[in-house]
Amino acid sequence: MAGGRAGVAELRGPRLLNKAVKLSGADLKAALAREARTLGFDCIGVTDPEAIAPAGKHFYEFLEAGAHGDMDWLAASPERRTDPRGLWPGVRSVIMLGVNYGPDENPLHILEKRSCGAISAYAQGDDYHDVIKKRLKALARWLVAMSGDEVKVFVDTAAVMEKPLAQAAGLGWQGKHTNLVSREFGSWLFLGAIYTASDLPRDEADDDHCGSCRACQDICPTAAFPAPYQLDARRCISYLTIENKGPIPHEFRKAIGNRIYGCDDCLAVCPWNKFAQEGRETKLAARAELRAPELSQLARLDDGAFRALFAKSPVKRIGRDRFIRNVLIAIGNSGDALLAHEAERLLDDASALVRGAAVWALSQLVEREKFKSLAAGAMGAEADFSVREEWRRA
Structure with missing residues (x-):
């Protein structure tokens, strides 16, 4: 479970002052991926704003069943979640990024220590909203400088369906537990999104690899x-x-x-977690x-x-x-x-x-x-x- 209610960073910048050549297309995307790795992101993919239309149907069914409980913010303006253009009509590409937070010990072991409290692995360090948003903003500023196009940054704080978008961008797939699963990082990925007015080449969506596992x-x-x-x-x-x-x-x-x-x-x-330890950031x-x-x-x-x-x-x-x-x-x-x-x-x-x-x-x-x-x-x-x-x- 993750959720947020408000907040979006919007970045604009000069159109390549002092730059002789403007990168675009595949070259811009390749440079973007390199910069993302430098800033501490473990994976990156790009998808089309229209890519999550099928997920919207399931989201409405989720709301109609009342399965969201008291999380009224999920039901507020659902059309803004099910189509990125509802949140920002100017978006042409959605960049999805992931940071591996795989724990260095099995979180299930503490359940045997009944006189101690079990805090979810993602909450045992600094708030990931703050850590990831700093990296997203830095990457977004770089993208604005290189493309001259407007961007918006999100990390679990606005009407963004991160997991369907991440699957569409090839970062992983939504497992039977509804969370994203990655062949490289298991079930341990923090997600962030950059909406951009740049038209970037798309990645292929990932396939479901859960098989018969339950x-x-x-x-x-x-x-x-x-x-x-x-x-x-x-x-x-x-x-x-x-x-x-x-x-x-x-x-x-x-x-x-x-x-x-x-x-x-x-x-x-999740059995895919055996791959989740490589590249873990010490800040998390x-x-x-x-x-x-x-x-x-x-x-x-x-x-x-x-x-x-x-x-x-x-x-x-x-x-x-x-x-x-x-x-x-x-x-x-x-x-x-x-x-x-x-x-x-x-x-x-x-x-x-x-x-x-x-x-x-x-x-x-x-x-x-x-x-x-x-x-x-x-x-x-x-x-x-x-x-x-x-x-x-x-």
Whole structure:
């Protein structure tokens, strides 16, 4: 799962001041690819703005089924997503770029460390939006200087269907988990796009190489894939722990385990990942403190400490309260009775979202009689209806 709501960088430039020859066509594309590699991109391809028309049909079906959940920004002006010209009528070519962020260890291993929190691999380092956008802007400035044509830059922050465009540009294919899969980098590619008014030679679209494999579907803890190539975001742990602003639905709490931000299961199990380690950029390396943070320490984060720990991290965008909600679900799933006091301490938190999750975590860790005693003392003083319901249900 990935998503964004706003933001586009638009670049214009002089028409080749002090340049005697203007590159065009195949020569411009070849030079562009060389410059992209120099800037840290691992792959590049070009496609036609009309290339993703078939993907638009599937996107509308996704919306009509309500599978996008509360991500209303996906349903806003869908015509701008399904046709790049709806976002910018002047686009003549779409340049798709990828950066490999393949982790240096199996993300599934931390799921066995129940007293630690599992943060999705892409969020263990600096925010990829910032890292990739800097590279995109640098490449776009180069392209403007070489072509004199207008460009626009996107990285998961506007109405762009990156994955269908990336497949059309030959970077990979959309796998059965709906994410892009590359024969070179597996399921670990950050994507960025440059829309340009330049007319560049197109690359051939990649073919589907999933075959009969269904590993990504079978491993999903919450059965978020109703069929191959279909995702119900409402059941996806990435959606539940990141986009979902309310309590985690009860039916998914046990399945979430110790995943406190996102979920890598369907990506990590992809057999194409064996090719994903080459060319990994050090700027996207994980921070040591985010590889396997202890739940006991995370549960004690106030707003200031949360912001400090996750400075420059995409995790910061969900805010302290939603994050602590996730930590408490993981505490409840830890089986570690020593963590019960962390949940009990948060029964008095200022956030009703946190208090409700603390109730559930306690109900999983303490003996029934103690829990009933805590409930008797807390329910009378609890002003929030949703938290009282957590007590009653537990």
